[in-house]
Each structure stands twice: as structure tokens, then as C-alpha cells.
Amino acid sequence: MLVSRFFRVYTQWRWPNPVMMCPIEMGELGFSVWDPRKNPKDRSHRMPIITPAYHCMNSSYKVSLGTLQVMTEQFQCGNRICEVRAYFEIELGKAEWSALFEHYPFFEAYENYLQVDIVAADADDLLTWKGWVESRFRQLTLKIEQDTNGLLQCHPYPNKYIDPSKPCPNSAFFWGLSRKEVGTSKECQQFDFQGTVKNFRRGIDNYRVRREGRDIYFSYVCRRHLPSFVFPDGYKWHRPSRHFNEQSGKPCEDVKMCQSCSSERQLKRKKEHEIKEVRPDKSVKQAFISSEVPQPVSPGMTTEDPTNNSEVMSSGGHLVSEKGESE
Structure with missing residues (x-):
């Protein structure tokens, strides 16, 4: 009852109304004291608790x-999961809650x-350096x-990873990027945040002690070129799809699970991708963050042909190619 009410209340909550x-x-x-009437910064808070x-x-x-x-x-x-579990508990006399604890396929x-x-x-230097960068x-x-x-x-994904291909101690972090749809427009748009990355790097460089060997690299990666070390056992896994009877509003008994939010998003993206393949629009330029980019590029780069760009930018402001040569 308490868990179901928790999700029901926060599903209907109108942010940024504060929770008090x-x-x-x-x-x-x-x-x-937190007071958006007096403090301008408090007015920008998205989810005040x-x-x-x-x-x-x-x-x-x-x-x-x-x-x-x-x-x-x-x-x-x-x-939705709680509503389905309530159906099983009332109609069938049993309920399963394991779906609430499923791994999120980031x-x-x-x-x-x-x-x-x-x-x-x-390793000791990485611990200090990483702590400072994470705080920003x-x-x-x-x-x-x-x-x-x-x-x-x-x-931003909270988990950190270690790249075994690098000879020095390292930590890798990832951000999922998604383009917000405005209305029904499907027009592609380029996003150039090279200046944002440079300003962030400038703030990182203000650290009091900048020792030799400390560095930070930014790179853009499309999903099909994600490094293998982010997946369990070094390979990409695919989450099994779930089924839901939309006509009756009840879950299929053979599956006994509510369809997850991730499955809905994947199905939506798949349909949109199929529509684009059937009706390609040549007049639209490729977006900066496009799944068609076959190689990683720097997030600040905006090129007409991103397939030829495999450079990343170091904290020193230099472009570093895949061969490790500084340009």
C-alpha cells in the first residue's frame, strides 16, 4: 500500500511545487532559508524537496x-507496475514485485x-583528481x-568504469544524450557545445594543484560503438521485451509482467527509425548527435562529415587523434 501510494502521488505531482x-x-x-520569493537561484530549482x-x-x-x-x-x-500487481493480488491472489528492482538498461x-x-x-592521484572533477x-x-x-x-550515469586498454589509472563516466522534440517537428538540429566543454575545462584547471599526468578527455559515442567494458561480461545484452494487452488493460498471463518504460522508449525509437528509412528527407542535414555517426567524435565538433573525425580533446586544449599524436 505504501509503495503504491508513493508512486501514485509522485506520478501526479506538479513540479516544481515543493515537497514539504x-x-x-x-x-x-x-x-x-530556501525561499524562491527572495532568492533568485531557488526559482530555477526543478524538483524542490x-x-x-x-x-x-x-x-x-x-x-x-x-x-x-x-x-x-x-x-x-x-x-503502472503497482497497478498491475494490485490486479494480480486481487484477481489471482498472488503478486510479484521483482519488476520494481529490475536493472535500468542505461x-x-x-x-x-x-x-x-x-x-x-x-591510483592515489586519480582518487584526488577524480573527486574534484566529479564535484563539477x-x-x-x-x-x-x-x-x-x-x-x-x-x-548522467552515476556508475564509473575502468578502461582496461589505457596503461594509466583511469575512470570513465557517461551521459545519455537525447534531443527534446518540439511539437511535431522532426527537423534535425546540430548542437555545438564546444564552448561549454571549454568553460568546464577552464573551471577544472582552477584546481589548486595540477600535477603532471592528470588529464580529462571528452568524446562523443553512438550506441553501437560503446566500449565493451560498460556491458556485463564484456558484451552487449538485450533486454527481453514485455507484452501488455492494451484492449483489456490487463497483462498477458503468460508473461505476468508490466511492460517497462525502457521497452516503450525502444519501441517508439524503432518505429521512428523505420519511418525515416521509408521516407528519407535529403534536405535535412545530419544532426550533431546522430545515430548514423560510425566513429566517436569530440562533443564540441560540428562537421559536415563526422565519419572522418575521430579526435578527442584533452584538457590542454589540443586535439588528440587515435594514434595519440597531438596536432
């Missing part, structure tokens, strides 16, 4: 437009990704969405 357990207390100690103790602050200030969209979709997915949910590689001379990831996500007028949404 009690009224906000101003207090007499002079500390800053206010702490109940003085001084009241927004515990979810890091939420961006893209991450809010992801959580909203997952709330809806959880609500590397199958998007067509395009931003990869950030952090390297250092040794929120700014990178917000700036990318801001500089693209909210049309390019970012979903």
Missing part, C-alpha cells in the same frame, strides 16, 4: 531538466552518449542543457 513535511521556519539565527529541520534547504538542487524527465518516467513506470535507452575519461599518474559534473550537465536552450537533455 512541515511549513518553512525562518528562524532568528540569520541562516539562508525541502528538508524539515532549520534551516530549510532544497535537498534535490542538483536535479536538471533531463534528470527530472528520467525520474518522472520512472515514477510513471513504477505506478546503455540501451539512448542513441548517443558523452564519454568523459579521467586519467592520472597513479553537475555544472557540466546544467550548462549543456542551458547552452542548447533545453533542447538537448542529459542523463
